[in-house]
Amino acid sequence: xxxxxxxxxxxxxxxxxxxxxxxxxxxxxxxxxxxxxxxxxxxxxxxxxxxxxxxxxxxxxxxxxxxxxxxxxxxxxxxxxxxxxxxxxxxxxxxxxxxxxxxxxxxxxxxxxxxxxxxxxxxxxxxxxxxxxxxxxxxxxxxxxxxxxxxxxxxxxxxxxxxxxxxxxxxxxxxxxxxxxxxxxxxxxxxxxxxxxxxxxxxxxxxxxxxxxxxxx
Amino acid sequence: xxxxxxxxxxxxxxxxxxxxxxxxxxxxxxxxxxxxxxxxxxxxxxxxxxxxxxxxxxxxxxxxxxxxxxxxxxxxxxxxxxxxxxxxxxxxxxxxxxxxxxxxxxxxxxxxxxxxxxxxxxxxxxxxxxxxxxxxxxxxxxxxxxxxxxxxxxxxxxxxxxxxxxxxxxxxxxxxxxxxxxxxxxxxxxxxxxxxxxxxxxxxxxxxxxxxxxxxx
Numbered sequence: 001x002x003x004x005x006x007x008x009x010x011x012x013x014x015x016x017x018x019x020x021x022x023x024x025x026x027x028x029x030x031x032x033x034x035x036x037x038x039x040x041x042x043x044x045x046x047x048x049x050x051x052x053x054x055x056x057x058x059x060x061x062x063x064x065x066x067x068x069x070x071x072x073x074x075x076x077x078x079x080x081x082x083x084x085x086x087x088x089x090x091x092x093x094x095x096x097x098x099x100x101x102x103x104x105x106x107x108x109x110x111x112x113x114x115x116x117x118x119x120x121x122x123x124x125x126x127x128x129x130x131x132x133x134x135x136x137x138x139x140x141x142x143x144x145x146x147x148x149x150x151x152x153x154x155x156x157x158x159x160x161x162x163x164x165x166x167x168x169x170x171x172x173x174x175x176x177x178x179x180x181x182x183x184x185x186x187x188x189x190x191x192x193x194x195x196x197x198x199x200x201x202x203x204x205x206x207x208x209x210x211x212x213x214x215x216x217x
Numbered sequence: 218x219x220x221x222x223x224x225x226x227x228x229x230x231x232x233x234x235x236x237x238x239x240x241x242x243x244x245x246x247x248x249x250x251x252x253x254x255x256x257x258x259x260x261x262x263x264x265x266x267x268x269x270x271x272x273x274x275x276x277x278x279x280x281x282x283x284x285x286x287x288x289x290x291x292x293x294x295x296x297x298x299x300x301x302x303x304x305x306x307x308x309x310x311x312x313x314x315x316x317x318x319x320x321x322x323x324x325x326x327x328x329x330x331x332x333x334x335x336x337x338x339x340x341x342x343x344x345x346x347x348x349x350x351x352x353x354x355x356x357x358x359x360x361x362x363x364x365x366x367x368x369x370x371x372x373x374x375x376x377x378x379x380x381x382x383x384x385x386x387x388x389x390x391x392x393x394x395x396x397x398x399x400x401x402x403x404x405x406x407x408x409x410x411x412x413x414x415x416x417x418x419x420x421x422x423x424x425x426x427x428x429x430x431x432x433x434x
Contacts, residue, residue, distance in 0.1 A: 052358065079433040086422060119427040127422035134415040141269065141408050147384030148377050153413075154420045156373040160365050161424035165432045167364030191358050193425065196370075198351040200421060201414060203371045205303060205344035207378035208410065210336040215382045216296040 003029075006039045010047040017047070025050055025064060045183045052190045053085075059190075063088040071186045078185060085189045087126050093133035106135035113150050117158065164196060220246075223256040227264040234264070242267055242281060262400045269407045270302075276407075280305040288403045295402060302406045304343050310350035323352035330367050334375065381413055 007014045020026040026046055029037030046068075053059040053067065070076045070084035096103050110132050114121060121128060169184050224231045237243040243263055246254030263285075270276040270284065287293045287301035313320050327349050331338060338345060386401050 056354065056358070077433060079429050082429045082433075083426065086425065089422075114423070117427075119423060120430040121423045121426045125423060125426055127419045127426070131416065131419035131423065134412050134419060137273065138408070138412050141273070141412075147382070147409075148380030150416070150420075152380065153377060153417055154424065156377060157417070157420045157424035158427070160370060160373060161421060161428040162431075163365030163369065165364070165425060165428040168432075191355070192364075193422075195351050195355050195358075197418060197421060199348065199367070200370055200374070200417060202344045202348035202351060203367075203374045204378060204414060204417060205306075205410075206331070206336060206338050206342060206348065207371065207374035208303065208382060209300065209338045209342055209344070210334075210375070211378040211382040212296050212299045213337040214379075215385075216294060216299075 001039050002036065003039065006043055006047070010044055010051075012047050012051065020047070020050060023061060023065065025061070025068060042183075045187070049183055049187045049190070052187055053088075056194045057085075057089055057190050059088050067186070071182055074182075078182075081182065081186060082189050083122075085186060086193060089126075089193065091130065092126055093130055095129065095133075096136075100136065102136040102139040103132065106132045106139060109135055109150070113154060116151070117154055119158075160196075160200075164192060168192070218256050219253065220256065223260055223264070227261055227268075229264050229268065237264070237267060240278060240282065242278070242285060259400075262404070266400055266404045266407070269404055270305075273411045274302075274306055274407050276305050284403070288399055291399075295399075298399065298403060299406050300339075302403060303410055306343075306410065308347065309343055310347055312346065312350075313353075317353065319353040319356040320349065323349045323356060326352055326367070330371060333368070334371055336375075377413075377417075381409060385409070 001009070003014055003017065006012075007017055010017075012020075017026065021028060026043060029039040029043065031037050049068075049071070050064060053064045054061070059067070067084050067088055070081050076084075110128060114128070168188050169181055218226065220231055220234065223229075224234055227234075229237075234243065238245060243260060246256040246260065248254050266285075266288070267281060270281045271278070276284070284301050284305055287298050293301075327345060331345070385405050386398055
């Protein structure tokens with residue numbers, strides 16, 4: 001299809017598609033003349049992935065480039081690809097500049113929890129930093145640790161995340177082929193990670209409202 | 218104590234305390250002369266609550282005024298007070314301007330879930346709007362519904378929220394009295410709601426990383 005049809009089919013304006021081409025987010029089409037190029041289904045799928053990352057994941061354009069490089073790198077496993085997606089999602093709390101006793105204690109607490117659960121997670125995982133930053137903030141406010149205990153949260157999340165990952169599409173198709181499953185997997189992962197997290201937050205707050213009504217009524 | 222000591226004890230600069238006094242977030246001290254006023258423990262606790270709402274909850278100053286009005290209103294139950302805190306926490310997704318079939322279907326889905334769980338939540342709860350907005354976005358992207366099913370998320374949240382609310386301090390003390398438990402409850406609620414939610418997000422992402430490593434390895 002030509003650029004105009006790619007724009008119609010994807011709902012992305014021509015000027016925006018040209019911007020993605022210049023930034024290298026979208027691979028060039030096949031030139032059919034000096035001013036014309038043909039685009040295919042792979043371009044449509046790629047546009048959908050870019051829009052999911054931008055609109056749903058609120059991932060900056062520069063970070064989208066990093067994710068797409070891993071999506072296109074066939075030697076990267078599906079696990080590495082999902083990590084590339086997740087690690088670009090915010091927030092990215094800053095580590096303290098100097099030795100902070102609350103941070104150090106929180107870091108040991110996080111490590112003990114992860115080891116106790118037998119979780120396989122990278123020491124550099126941004127979510128680990130988010131956990132440590134939050135546990136350090138709890139220590140600084142001298143607030144009580146969460147009522148049900150950290151381990152209860154973690155165990156609930158283990159069960160939910162296992163079901164989420166099991167419902168992802170398989171990743172064994174060739175990249176950019178018509179039945180492309182690497183792009184489909186990356187797209188499902190963005191939508192899933194971001195929207196499921198928002199569902200979790202909404203249901204947590206509603207459950208708090210219900211629990212408060214029972215507890216204080 | 219005088220203003221200078223209130224500033225030292227709370228860590229809040231004098232200019233900021235004066236701003237809170239002007240905005241009515243902090244009640245005036247007891248005048249001891251034309252230019253001097255005495256502040257007490259209640260002012261210290263109130264400052265701590267304002268900082269928790271601002272720094273941890275990222276609640277705008279105007280919204281803090283609304284929360285404090287409910288904290289000070291002895292006729293408002295603890296449940297109403299917790300609702301005032303929670304309802305001012307973002308995000309506040311906009312409802313669609315016109316009839317949107319995805320939104321309407323998502324709204325029915327949320328109502329069926331809430332009714333099925335027997336949850337007592339207000340139809341106007343912002344978290345219900347967040348849930349509906351997210352379910353509508355899932356429908357628009359034609360993404361598969363969450364792997365474990367909405368109900369599994371909700372049941373996990375029910376157990377965690379009940380334990381969180383049960384660990385809140387009691388709310389039967391008189392307001393602004395030395396052992397003030399309304400302010401202590403409001404403070405615990407802000408810290409708890411915001412930080413526990415962040416812990417939940419971090420652990421959900423770490424659990425996804427672990428599940429992905431098991432699933433794709």
